[in-house]
Amino acid sequence: MLSMLILMVDINISGARVVVSARTYADFTPQATFDIKKCDLHKLDEGPPLQAVLSREEGLQYYRTMQTMRRMELKADQLYKQKIIRGFCHLYDGQEACAVGIEAGINLSDHLITAYRAHGYTLTRGGTVREIMAELTGRRGGIAKGKGGSMHMYTKHFYGGNGIVGAQVPLGAGVALACKYLGKNELCVCLYGDGAANQGQIFETYNMASLWKLPCIFICENNKYGMGTSVERAAASTDYYKRGDFIPGLRVDGMDVLCVREATKLAAEHCRSGKGPILMELQTYRYHGHSMSDPGVSYRTRDEIQEVRSKSDPISMLKDRMLSNNMASVEELKEIDVEVRKEIEDAAQFATTDPEPPLDDLCNHIFYNDPPMEVRGTNPWTKLKSVS
Known part of the structure; x- marks a missing residue:
């Protein structure tokens, strides 16, 4: 990275002397402490701290990753409408703070499994934009060699992308059992949506995980709608963090990357200390419909979506924090935006020109x-x- 953001310039333009002052990266605040929203607790004596420390380096990393996710999903939307991406396609834009916050609270050697809204986690688990986009278009260079598509992507310690509602939860408990059996001090993060939260297999998994004290973090990404049905119409109780009953839980602001990170750190420590499973509900929001076949505005208004965008957008929230605390400059963040857009465009170009897998690979x-x-x-x- 350059040691100076803006170089000193002293030039003569049409006889006028123009001076641009120097500003080095050393001028920025290296770290700052932010107040975060209190979590609701279930069967826990103490929750995450009400303040979170963010370093400049972490902030820039989180910003870049969330912007990459956002731009990747917007490009996927475009390619789908051009009929270059076909079949199922569930986009993650709006929920970026969940994936980035969770990853910041665990290790890459830990394990993670999710449902079909999986593009963001494929990226945070080590997949490249190029591999993800090529998978979406069914090309040989895709992360599953073009044979998985939107819902079935995998990397090391990441077990998909699963298309059957709720079925990844018992699979994740099996991974957590392996973690305990092998004694490596690893855990499994098991993600599902509010629409899957009423599945019977999830409650059976809670029971086994609790009996066997499995190192499993159950995470309900509550984006307010299961397909086109609001949580209030689908669930007699929308307190998803209490659904584990005998399993401790916490409800977290899923639009704030720092809030998610601190809650995940607490949950990970709970699991690693041998106390068994813990349940987290992340209150988040998706900007697109349930999938690309859902316009997303028949059961909610455009005004509702716009209000969330204007008041709670995870990327804007992080950006405002960094700028208001002199942790970055507008120019620096714009530079990241330009780099991200170029990466997405290059990946899209690859995803539309790479050959499809041959029939011999079937x-x-x-x-x-x-x-x-x-x-x-x-x-x-x-x-x-x-x-x-």
Whole structure:
């Protein structure tokens, strides 16, 4: 990074002497402390702190990652409308503080599993924009080699992208069981939406996780609507953080990256100390409809969406904090925006020109590390080869 943001310039323009003052990065505040919203607690004596420390370096990193997610999803929207992306496509814009805050509170060696609104987590778990965009368009360079699409993306310690509502929750508990069995002091973050929160398998998983004291953070991303149904119409109790009953829980402002980070740190410490599972409800909001087939304005008004954008946008909130505390300059953040846009455009170009996977790849990578095997075809006489 350059050691100086604006260089000293002393030039003569049409006889007039113009001086632009120097401002080095050393002039910025290296870190600041911010007040954050108090969490609602269930069966917990103490919640996360009411203040969070943010370093300039962390702030710039969070800003870049959230902007990348936002721009990536807007580009996916555009490609979908051009019919370059087909099939299911669930966008994450508006919820960026959830993914970035969670990742800031755990380690990359920890494990994470989510439902089908998975593009953001694929990025935070180590996937590249190029791999994600190519997967959306079904190309060979995609993160699942073009065979998973929007709902099925994977990286190391990230188990998808799962299309069956709520079914990833028991899978995540299984990963948490493996964490405990192997004794590596790792945990599993298990994400689901408010629409999945009434699934019976989730309550069965709560029970097993509690009995076995599994290191599992159950996280309900409550974006207020399950498909086109508001939470009030779908749930007799919208206190999702209390749904674990015997499992402690906390309700968090999911639009504030610092609030999510501090709550996740507390939850991670709870799991690592052997106390078993914990439940977090992140109150967030999605700007797009449930999926690209949902315009998102038949069951909520444009004014409602605009009000959330103007008052609670996670990127704007972080940006305002950094600017008002002299942790960054407007020019510096604009520079990040330009770099992010270029990265997205380059990825989109790759995603529209990279070839589709060949038919020979159809059965490959069924298992991660098995030797080549024969796979039954559509009739008893068809045999296909699969390699890992």
